[in-house]
Amino acid sequence: MIMLNRTILSLIAVLMLAAALNGQSAFIRGADLSYVQEMEDCGALFKDTAGNPADPFELFAQAGCDMVRLRLWHTPAWYDTLNSGQRYSDFTDVLEAAQRSKGAGMGVLLDYHLSDFWADPGRQWVPGAWLPVVHDLPALSDSVYQHIYTTLMAMHEAGALPEMVQVGNETNRGILLTQEENDAGWVLDWPRNAALFQAGLQAVSDVESETGQDIRKAIHIAGPTNVGWLMEGFAANDVTGFEVIGLSYYWQWHQPTTIAQTGSIISSLVADYPGKEVMIFETGYPWTMDWADGASNILTDTHPDYAPASPDAQRRWLEDLSDAVAANGGSGVFYWEPAWVSTACSTPWGQGSHKENATFFDFDSRVLEGGGMDWFGGEATTPTIDAAPQIQVVLQQRGQALWVELPAELPALLRCDVYDIGGRGVRSFPLQGGGQEFRLSGLPAGTYVAVVQSAGQVFASKLFEQAGE
Template sequence: MNTLLRYAGLLLLFKLLMLNSISAQDQPFYFGADLSYVNQMEDCGAEYQFQGEPTDPFKIFADEGTNLVRVRLWVDPSRWQEPLDQPEGVKPYYSDLEDVKKTIERAQAEGMEVMLGFHYSDFWADPGRQLIPRRWLDVAENPEALTDSVYHYTKRVLEELDSNGLMPEFVKVGNENNPGIMIHIPEEDSFETAGTVSSADDWQRHADIFNAGISAVREVGETASINPKITLHWSNLDGLEWWYKNLISHGVTDFDVMGFSYYYAWHEGSIAELESAVETMVEEFPGYDVMAVETGYLWSDQYGGIINEADPEYLPVIPEKQLEYMVDYSRAVMRAGGTGVVFWEPAWVDTPCRTPWGIGSSHTHVAFFDPETTNFMENGAGKWPNSRFYENPHDPKVTFIVNMSGVDVSDEGVFVTGDFTGGDDWELVQMADEGEGIYSYFTYLPEGSEGAFYFLNGEDWDSRETVPDACADRWDTDREYIVGDSDMVFDYKWASCDPAYATTEVNVTFRVDMADSGVDFSGGVYITGDLTDWDIMQMNSDGEDIYSYDLEMSSGDEGAYYYLTTDTWDNYMDYRETVPEECADWYGSDRGYVIPDEDVEFAYKWGTCQEIQLETNLAERTEKPGDFELFQNYPNPFNPTTQISFRIPESAVVSLRLFDMTGREVKEITTGLKSGGYHHIELDAGNLSSGIYLYQLQAGEQTQTRKLTLIK
């Protein structure tokens, strides 16, 4: 049979290449959902709702634009499912043929096509586990007998489905077969791997098994009510091209869809890399469709479970970002010429039922239904198949952002409106609450489109912002957008022309009181942390055992820090302070800071959470003329760079110059107008000879000079 299969495969490949003249635009794009768990979830007590009303979940998905349902089939799942202690009324096992029939019937009733996935296993098949079904273990080391078993089993299942009017439009032969197919021997009493067949590395063996399943699908499909498209399945973007070339080189050619899994959580990579990978596959394999047959993305990081890593381009983790991610994912696959995307188990909700890993769902934070009410979440990725997102997948993404910090936000939330919401009849569109006062809304607009927009604090036309004249570029009252040829962001602070993320430079002082510390600080006191890029920096002595470090930082900066009595990382743990647990806000060991919009001081006693109180605060000190000061450079001696810090009480023209010991000026370090406060300048003495130099600060009538030592 194997020789005949190879000839048949070559013949069908020729036919597929001839059919490739049909434009990709003539093919439907599939928005798929794997709903394999739904029957069991309902038996376990789940009542799916839409807008608060009990609703058939298959109808919910179909109404939102899902046009393909994926369903898995296990050979005999009874051995591991029956021992699970389930609530009354729950069947002994699911994902067998009878359960699959019910899923297909429900999908067909709502007008959705079906992708049937043969796992050829009694349990999940994935890149790390390709378990041979127990009923075929006696032929595990007999490739010809195993191939024959796959052929007859596949044929029997499809003939039974067809006789019941349930023939699927797609048949997936295997599931995430990165290492091959049916290569692992299961443990006697579990679904774990006990061993591997001796021919696990024989790709001709794998090819023969794939071709056996493919041959059965083709044979049944020739006379069935539906002739299914055959899909194979690799997991990851890496290795995708290699895996399919490897199969084809071993004679696996008679299939239609090159399927793959891609999850950010497990595979990393960006949406742009996804698009590039699909584009490469479409170009390299013109006789086949390319489809993302499995993916998923989270909307919360509060429930645990699987799929726990978020793409850093789609933060924070909220339902609206799950929607945005899935829309961008699908648009990328579309642009690249792919034919579909399937979301894995978006209806796997929490119930009292058990899985091998415990009670409930591992997908609560991913499923499209509210964990408390099982109501469809209309702000999450359940909306991703909506046609409004795909009028032109090449249109740039446009994001509107407003910073409401300092504003009493309405209980109704924040909205945006403009020409992009409906032409002459504007609509109020709710924005996503990203936290920290930031609200956002994304859409897709044609290049060159333009119009007016503004933000509203509540769902009321009278709650609009007053746009300042300086940026009221439309009708002297509204903001303006003009869309370029790439993704764009229009971000503002509420009722302001400032960008949403505009920061303020502020003076910051870190101060430590060493009195009664019980440590030897005769060699100086130092600070390190995010504020110094984890360099160890010397602090200035303020007298009375108090040391300070001054610098300019941006509002919103945050990070960790702590104090030390050494300037080296050698054995530094012997010299760093031990920060008490109650104020070790970072890493459980370090102090933390968040910089506000005004000058700030962080002052503590060494190794305690006790703040120190000084007679004058930072604002008072900076107002005093006597606050003019040039600090000792650090490090000193140095080679070839060092930092020079100084403080001036008010804005002034400053000159900082370097002289040799004869009084000859050798370098102008900086000159110009500086604001009042602290300043830090890096001196690069790479072109100077070793020696002692003088550096002098002059601001108005005040002058101060210090020595530094360059050693090369």
């Protein structure tokens, strides 16, 4: 009778989850748990706040996590010579993690990296299996379609079809490039990119039609300041069929962009692209500046309002970010790798974890009291945001300089911030009324985004090419 009651309760939970995820009004709090099974195999024993061993997927579900994000690599053969030689984030590993997530009552966001290795703003390597057709667009597009279609249908047959799918990961440049093309510098061939994205999105749509199950389709962009011009490119090149715009936003890499400015950008996206949901697909914040192993930690900066690093600061970062996303019409926030704890295993860059100081666990793999895990249980508030003044901004590139023209009387303190293609701030200029020119001396050749903004609103942005001096 007890087992029957548990089964009924589990079924009710799954039905309630499906109803919530199919309705765009529900705010999603999610976590990328791609590393969990690897950490378990490496000896990690996850514990609750009392120190009792617990299944990590159950820990997150009980805390209130709505959805688990899982990355999928095509053929991560580089794992063969690492640690025990076991591969992770391949289809076998992802299917098991998806089944465990759903078994705990959570939904799944499947993240197709479309690579054998990490895909990000600086690296979009084509899978080795597709190298022979990398310059044959119809054949490469078919490879993308078949990869996504066959893996999703296999997950459906196993009872683990994801509720959401993102085609590509942090796609701020051309995707599916040879290493030589990728490493030669930033490149974005929109007609080629558009065909590849459409092939992937069509595969998801066809799976929807065949299974009769709804799957929200997403694209993913790194850095809030990059989303405007990239979305213009997707729209201009007729990339259609997706419902969600996903963003990465880390203080570490996207400063000086603030939570408030990110909210302003989300508000603009919601207004400019009716019917599209906007979510934060990746964020992270440290709870300590200490380390537990020899692997260099990747999150080492704190925002002044959330300093010093602590479990409380980590939770407040997530609460404030969620409030800003919700208040500006966004639909969810995902935390990247909150369970990448320290173990004796190695990555390609070092022994241990590169993020143990920004997980939701202490160095003994016990859930932090008052840390990020408590964020799942809250509700995003929607504070009243005063209407920001509208001002006319002229933002132009003039040779090796930026020209900014503003009204004589400014409504707020403004500045012009320059970001690289990954969303990292590289220059910042205070602004005053009238016209002013800013030299870009010392800025390496490349593609950048100039943004005119106040502490809480973005007024103008411009993509520009900087030639070498």
